[in-house]
Amino acid sequence: MLNVEVARPQIAAYLSAKLSTDDGVEVGPLERITIGHSRGMFRVNASYRQGGEAVERSFALRVEQAGMFGTNTLDEVRTMRSMRAAGFPVANIRFVEFDPAVIGTPFFVMDWVEGSSGPPNDAALRDYVTKLHELHQIDWRKKEVPFARIPSVPIDAVHQQVDRWMDVHRWGRVLPEPLLEEAATWLKRNAPDDLHLTLVHGDPGPLNFIHKGDEVQAFTDWEFSHIGDPNEDWLFLGGMRGRGVMEPPQWREYIADVTGHVITKETWAYWDVFNQFKGACANTSALRIFITGANPAPNMAAIGTALKLSMVQHLSTIIGMSYAREGE
Amino acid sequence: MPEAKRPTVDEVLAGAVHTIENQLLPNLEDTWARAAASQLMGTLEYARGLIAGDEHVDARVDAVEGVIADLLRDHPGLEAMLEGSEGETRGFRVLDQASRLLSHAVANDSAEADAIREQLRPLIVQQATDTLNETMPMLTAFGGRPRRVER
Numbered sequence: 021m022l023n024v025e026v027a028r029p030q031i032a033a034y035l036s037a038k039l040s041t042d043d044g045v046e047v048g049p050l051e052r053i054t055i056g057h058s059r060g061m062f063r064v065n066a067s068y069r070q071g072g073e074a075v076e077r078s079f080a081l082r083v084e085q086a087g088m089f090g091t092n093t094l095d096e097v098r099t100m101r102s103m104r105a106a107g108f109p110v111a112n113i114r115f116v117e118f119d120p121a122v123i124g125t126p127f128f129v130m131d132w133v134e135g136s137s138g139p140p141n142d143a144a145l146r147d148y149v150t151k152l153h154e155l156h157q158i159d160w161r162k163k164e165v166p167f168a169r170i171p172s173v174p175i176d177a178v179h180q181q182v183d184r185w186m187d188v189h190r191w192g193r194v195l196p197e198p199l200l201e202e203a204a205t206w207l208k209r210n211a212p213d214d215l216h217l218t219l220v221h222g223d224p225g226p227l228n229f230i231h232k233g234d235e236v237q238a239f240t241d242w243e244f245s246h247i248g249d250p251n252e253d254w255l256f257l258g259g260m261r262g263r264g265v266m267e268p269p270q271w272r273e274y275i276a277d278v279t280g281h282v283i284t285k286e287t288w289a290y291w292d293v294f295n296q297f298k299g300a301c302a303n304t305s306a307l308r309i310f311i312t313g314a315n316p317a318p319n320m321a322a323i324g325t326a327l328k329l330s331m332v333q334h335l336s337t338i339i340g341m342s343y344a345r346e347g348e
Numbered sequence: 349m350p351e352a353k354r355p356t357v358d359e360v361l362a363g364a365v366h367t368i369e370n371q372l373l374p375n376l377e378d379t380w381a382r383a384a385a386s387q388l389m390g391t392l393e394y395a396r397g398l399i400a401g402d403e404h405v406d407a408r409v410d411a412v413e414g415v416i417a418d419l420l421r422d423h424p425g426l427e428a429m430l431e432g433s434e435g436e437t438r439g440f441r442v443l444d445q446a447s448r449l450l451s452h453a454v455a456n457d458s459a460e461a462d463a464i465r466e467q468l469r470p471l472i473v474q475q476a477t478d479t480l481n482e483t484m485p486m487l488t489a490f491g492g493r494p495r496r497v498e499r
Contacts, residue, residue: 052378052379052380195405195437195439195440195443196435196440196443196444196446196447197443197447197476198443198446198447198449198450198472199450199472199473199476201447201448201450201451202447202450202451202453202454202469204451205450205451205454205455206454209454209455317384317387318384318387318388318390318391318486318489319383319384319387319490321387321391321394321486322387322390322391322483322486322487322489322490323490325479325483325486326480326483326484326486326487326490327487327490329476329479329480329483330480330487332476332480333473333476333477333480336473336476340469340473343465346457
């Protein structure tokens with residue numbers, strides 16, 4: 021776990037080595053950005069002289085946390101750079117560091133994007149949903165996508181992602197979780213027929229984009245992205261992350277209104293289970309990180325137990341209802 | 349009845365929760381630190397619940413093992429589903445077997461699949477609910493909400 025006071029002079033030394041300055045970089049106290057748990061996020065306020073001119077500049081520091089959610093810096097950086105190259109609003113990554121000698125864990129440094137990740141106004145929310153839809157429309161086969169696994173047919177994407185998240189769960193678990201194992205099989209056997217292959221952000225919604233005024237400035241948190249079905253994103257937004265903005269039925273209507281993308285109730289229910297499964301599996305990693313002491317902060321304990329179990333309960337209820345319908 | 353050393357673990361934990369809530373939180377400015385303090389209170393409340401009850405999973409494993417034994421007695425064909433099931437602990441092995449049986453039931457429409465759904469699944473769901481309830485103090489504290497202490 022990053023000790024921000026210890027890391028501060030190390031970050032200053034790192035930026036001094038990376039930036040072309042007259043006499044090194046001074047860094048103010050690191051400001052923890054209070055969103056997200058997958059990475060440590062900090063605002064770094066740097067000051068230095070360049071060609072005799074005083075420069076004040078902010079960067080965003082994104083620090084890996086011991087395998088949280090089964091993701092890593094390299095994949096995220098590759099994805100972000102690929103999306104930026106495709107013209108999508110993504111922060112510019114300045115520096116990437118994998119050497120643990122610097123601050124003890126991989127990290128990368130982005131240009132600071134001015135704006136807010138808090139509740140957006142109506143226009144910014146509409147802009148976000150529109151841009152997410154645009155992400156799904158990108159012809160990814162003509163782009164350089166960095167993903168290690170590319171599904172050949174849509175159902176492959178479902179299987180790949182179910183297996184991916186099950187692997188993360190099994191890495192983090194102490195004991196088997198029968199309801200997640202059941203869900204993995206259920207998801208593979210009950211996938212909808214109308215699947216598509218698009219770019220999927222994987223973690224869309226409030227707090228994971230920066231907006232200013234009426235416009236989105238940047239999509240953030242790309243570590244879950246992959247090729248898959250766009251409804252995974254819509255349900256993550258409307259069924260999970262976006263519930264503080266409006267309830268799922270309203271999201272379903274809103275998405276259709278803004279994008280023309282209509283999601284049936286059956287498809288909605290399926291991807292709801294999928295995302296609860298994904299969330300539960302990802303959250304299990306926090307348990308391992310907590311009990312091994314890699315990050316003994318209390319949010320890790322909560323994510324790895326109660327938060328995970330609330331998702332298990334949600335998905336097992338839906339699966340139980342599907343059994344009841346079959347039995348009628 | 350054995351006499352406890354004083355202060356007890358619960359008294360220490362209760363004191364820690366009280367101190368965070370009344371002495372630390374009111375003086376914390378940083379949002380992340382305030383959230384962490386609240387989450388810490390949640391983990392301490394969880395610990396209080398744990399030491400007041402049963403910290404072990406053995407009783408739950410016993411119950412699952414009993415239902416699996418009943419299922420195997422009534423449906424010997426299910427033995428094949430459990431071949432190769434193993435684990436470092438009895439709890440791991442039993443829950444791995446439960447996982448295999450629930451997954452088998454998803455993929456099959458038969459009397460034995462019905463039996464798994466009717467006998468094993470409700471127990472597993474109930475145990476997950478019980479564990480969720482035990483860990484609930486951490487969930488309610490997760491958003492960093494101060495309780496009585498408002499800024």
